[in-house]
Amino acid sequence: MNFCSDCGNAVIKKIPEGDNRERHVCVTCEVIHYQNPKVIAGVLPIYGDQILLCKRSIEPRHGFWTLPAGFLENGESSLDGALRECVEEANAHVVNPELYALFDIPQINQVYVFYRAHLAEPVFGPSSESSEVALFSEADIPWSELAFPVVELALDHFLKDRQTGDFLVKHEQIQRPWRSRRNP
C-alpha cells in the first residue's frame, strides 16, 4: 500500500495513537488503513463413501487436487460462501451442511472454515477453476497430489471421524513449512 484509497495522497507506516501496531496511515486525511486476515470457506462434499475433489486449473497449485473453497465475499455468511464455491468450482449442489473445521494459517493471514455436506445425487463437473471433478474412495485419495495442507487435514480428520461417526468440529493451526501427516 503506497497511497490512500480515500484521498489518493501518500500513506506512511506508523503506529497510530492508542494503537500498538504499525498501520498504513494517510499523511493528508489521516485515515488509518487496517489490513486483516481473510476467511476462506469450503466444503467437504460426500457421496456415499466417496469424497468429491477438484483438480485445480488455476494457480496457485495448478494441477493439484483440492476441496472446493475460496475467499469469503462481503455480504455472505461462511456457509453461503462455502456452498457458492462448491457450485463455482465443482458444479455441485450439496445438502445438510454442518460446520466441520476451522483452520488458522497465521503466516499467510488466512482462516479456513470447512463444512461437511452431502451430494444428494452424483451430479458435478468441471468448471473454469477445475479441469476435473471426481469422487474418490478412501483408498484412491491422491495424498501426494493435494493442493494445500488444509485439504489433507480436512480429509484426514474426516476419514478418522467416519470410523466412529462422531464428527466434532476440528480446530488446528497450520505451521508452514507443513509437515504432512500422510506423506512424511
Place this chain on the structure above:
Amino acid sequence: MNFCSDCGNAVIKKIPEGDNRERHVCVTCEVIHYQNPKVIAGVLPIYGDQILLCKRSIEPRHGFWTLPAGFLENGESSLDGALRECVEEANAHVVNPELYALFDIPQINQVYVFYRAHLAEPVFGPSSESSEVALFSEADIPWSELAFPVVELALDHFLKDRQTGDFLVKHEQIQRPWRSRRNP
C-alpha cells in the same frame, strides 16, 4: 475506495473478466482491490460459576457489557487474537481455551470466533477499552445491557451447555435487526 492504493490513480467499480462481482479496479495499473469480511476473535472467560464481562468505554456501544473480542490481526491465529483481546480489554490471562462458537454476521461483513477459556485466578481489571471488568453469576448477567447480539448468543449457549457439560461448537448466522432470545 476512490483511489488505487498501489499507484494512486482513480479506481472504478466494474466486474473483472472471469469474475461475477463488482470490484474496485484501478483504471491505470488494473489492480483489482478485493474487499472481504473480517474476523473478530474473542473469549468467553470463566471463573468458577462466573463469567467475565467488560463494560465498553469506547464506541460502538459505549457503556454496554461485552465479552473481550476484537478484530483479528494479520500474522496471528484466531486463538492468539482472542487471547490478546482478553488481555487488552480485560487485563485477564486465561487458560485451556477451546473453540466454542462461529457466528456469521453477513450484513456487516463479520465472522466471530469465540473460545471458552478459564481464569486460573480472579485477576483482571479495567483497560483503555473497558471502564469496568467484572465477574457475573448467571442471575446477575445484565441481559438488557449487552453490547452485541453475539455476546448474548455466546452467553445463552454457554449457560445452557453448562447444565449438561457438553460444549459442542456452536454455529449461527445473525440476522439484523436482532431478535433477542433473552429480551424479547
